[in-house]
Amino acid sequence: MSLSARNQLKGKVVGLKKGVITAEVVVEIAGGNKVTSIVSLDSVEELGIKEGAEVTAIVKSTDVMILA
Amino acid sequence: MSLSARNQLKGKVVGLKKGVITAEVVVEIAGGNKVTSIVSLDSVEELGIKEGAEVTAIVKSTDVMILA
Amino acid sequence: MSLSARNQLKGKVVGLKKGVITAEVVVEIAGGNKVTSIVSLDSVEELGIKEGAEVTAIVKSTDVMILA
Amino acid sequence: MSLSARNQLKGKVVGLKKGVITAEVVVEIAGGNKVTSIVSLDSVEELGIKEGAEVTAIVKSTDVMILA
Amino acid sequence: MSLSARNQLKGKVVGLKKGVITAEVVVEIAGGNKVTSIVSLDSVEELGIKEGAEVTAIVKSTDVMILA
Amino acid sequence: MSLSARNQLKGKVVGLKKGVITAEVVVEIAGGNKVTSIVSLDSVEELGIKEGAEVTAIVKSTDVMILA
Numbered sequence: 001m002s003l004s005a006r007n008q009l010k011g012k013v014v015g016l017k018k019g020v021i022t023a024e025v026v027v028e029i030a031g032g033n034k035v036t037s038i039v040s041l042d043s044v045e046e047l048g049i050k051e052g053a054e055v056t057a058i059v060k061s062t063d064v065m066i067l068a
Numbered sequence: 069m070s071l072s073a074r075n076q077l078k079g080k081v082v083g084l085k086k087g088v089i090t091a092e093v094v095v096e097i098a099g100g101n102k103v104t105s106i107v108s109l110d111s112v113e114e115l116g117i118k119e120g121a122e123v124t125a126i127v128k129s130t131d132v133m134i135l136a
Numbered sequence: 137m138s139l140s141a142r143n144q145l146k147g148k149v150v151g152l153k154k155g156v157i158t159a160e161v162v163v164e165i166a167g168g169n170k171v172t173s174i175v176s177l178d179s180v181e182e183l184g185i186k187e188g189a190e191v192t193a194i195v196k197s198t199d200v201m202i203l204a
Numbered sequence: 205m206s207l208s209a210r211n212q213l214k215g216k217v218v219g220l221k222k223g224v225i226t227a228e229v230v231v232e233i234a235g236g237n238k239v240t241s242i243v244s245l246d247s248v249e250e251l252g253i254k255e256g257a258e259v260t261a262i263v264k265s266t267d268v269m270i271l272a
Numbered sequence: 273m274s275l276s277a278r279n280q281l282k283g284k285v286v287g288l289k290k291g292v293i294t295a296e297v298v299v300e301i302a303g304g305n306k307v308t309s310i311v312s313l314d315s316v317e318e319l320g321i322k323e324g325a326e327v328t329a330i331v332k333s334t335d336v337m338i339l340a
Numbered sequence: 341m342s343l344s345a346r347n348q349l350k351g352k353v354v355g356l357k358k359g360v361i362t363a364e365v366v367v368e369i370a371g372g373n374k375v376t377s378i379v380s381l382d383s384v385e386e387l388g389i390k391e392g393a394e395v396t397a398i399v400k401s402t403d404v405m406i407l408a
Contacts, residue, residue: 031099303371
């Protein structure tokens, strides 16, 4: 199965910080860029996200702005 | 001035398609990844976005999901 | 692999309308509720979304509001 | 008055967890699906959201993705 | 009933443009600011949104960034 | 450089509350309206956001709903 979200950036978890409701996951993608994600803490625990894990950062194209 | 959005990915416009209300901008970033953005057509015209232009794709971290 | 988005609602496509940049997909889920999605036209075409198809509507929990 | 958001799913609060800035509200809707929402803690307190309350989960259609 | 979204800005519709799937609504709020909204064309038609109408622009606080 | 986001509302920070992962920033804009933003705590610290600071609240038009 495939997801409609246009942006699927593969990388490795290089930072993980847990709050009460949310957690912050930093993913290093190709070319050295870092992508920061805030998801629910529940997701991080259910998916077993850990530093060093191979993950994909997903962004719907209507959530991307352009600075030009 | 700086923007709070954590994700600011520099690249070059490699695709541009205009609709009636929205437009689709494809940005090639470091490492060869492509980021697709849907913004208002008004923005594309006011900012003068064109293929080949150097731009930055911006994403708020609460809009990034993780596939793990 | 699993996606961090908390809301994954299975259903069947009962409506599909295509624009220039975006498309509208209506999914009937369990209990008779209908969920409307606006995604890029490219996604609809690449995923081969058609009326009658079994799909899952996905929503990140930070995008859900409460009326109480 | 009516809200433009296409997705308005009626249900009952079956889970509530409070953080410092945000809170997580779980709503059981028709057909047994559960919808998880992360809203500001202020909202939860001002609206008096409690377990067992009848509420409506609201999602803008541009925030719905499709897995197909 | 009340909506959890923190930002509810009252104003008057001063611009309206219809596409195939989406429509753009411009609302002039207190202090002369204009707020631009892109919603589904279906919403604009069902709600009977017209130039001159009194409406409220609604934004969830997780969708607001800060430039500082 | 300019940002594609249509809504750029200038104001002054009149409220600031810090959580573990996120922070809430309240901005008073022209006409006395208040706009509430939830951003990452990291952003608040890197941008040095403080009560009384002149900032701009930014919202992408696809994130604005209409109540009519």
